[in-house]
Amino acid sequence: MKLVEEVRTGRQLPPPDVARSIRLAAGVSQSRLARELGVHRLTVARWESGTRRPCGEQRASYVRLLARLHREVTR
Template sequence: MDILRAERKAATEALPPPAERARIRKAYGVSQDAMGKAAGVHRVTISSWERGEAEPEGDNRAIYVGLLREMAAELGTEINMEAE
């Protein structure tokens, strides 16, 4: 149940700007295809999130925020919520 609570919390929290989303993924060394598979969405969806053309919602948002946080933590970096 802790995972469900964490996912619900992430669904309501702000996402980093699109460029920061891409920066974290690239710094972690993951392709858009691999990120999409981990998030349960298509590569094109990850691309549109990273370009700011769309925003993840609901469970997709929770999963995506969680992945970005895990990646940033493993990289030992902060998520820049103001990057452009």
């Protein structure tokens, strides 16, 4: 991932409680979100609790997926 993209996705990453709210509003489980991103469910749980933050490509994928889910639930 290029530096500028990494900075951009870092700014776009919502706070953990907002990310969790987006997922719940879309009716998606942590397990399903984790499968989509290719990570373990506990990884998603840690991101949503704020104990960990996604990095690199995982961050970019997570930001894109949350943005798509948010668009779908706000249509």
